[in-house]
Amino acid sequence: MTRRSKPPIAIYSALADATRCRIVEILTTGPVPVHTLADAFSISRPAISRHLRILKTAGLVVEVKKGRENHYTLKSGKLAGAVKWLNATALREPEVGSMEEIAAPVNEPSASEPATGLQTGKIATPRRSKPTKSEPAEVPDVIVTEPPLFAPKVDKSPRTSKSPEVNQMGFDF
DSSP states (O other): OOOOOOOOHHHHHHTTSHHHHHHHHHHTTSOEEHHHHHHTSSSOHHHHHHHHHHHHHTTSEEEEEETTEEEEEEOHHHHHHHHHHHHHHHHSOOSSSOHHHHTOOOOOOOTTSOOOHHHHSSOOOOOOOOOOSSSOOOOOSOOOOOOOTTOOOOOOSOOOOOOOOOOTTSOOO
């Protein structure tokens, strides 16, 4: 039994957005202030700051304050670790045995035996039977119509004349 390394999920989650990937590409040139990053995109500075915060939480960038500006720098070591994990995972031999076993065809259950996910380990897909020409399609005996889910309720009781509404101050305008 071999020991597997833990996948760097936080890094992949941070890189799951196209804007953040583009920010990482820009930061490969060196430290960049936030306003320069914001100018490279058609989104606001607060939005860029949110993206940078996600990258910072994942450990991909470092914030350095220079005067009134915040400069961000890429931590390439974190990316190298993620790439190393991907390469190690891609080069690992499958534990099953052979590709034929992995890609073996799935046996479909016959019509005589019911297929349930509990019995076969597979999810059964329901098949609809089409009516044949000799058999007419089933017609329901009673058709029940229900009111729409969010339809306003209609008061069907007879209306009685109400006195005019008076507000809390006692004035009726």
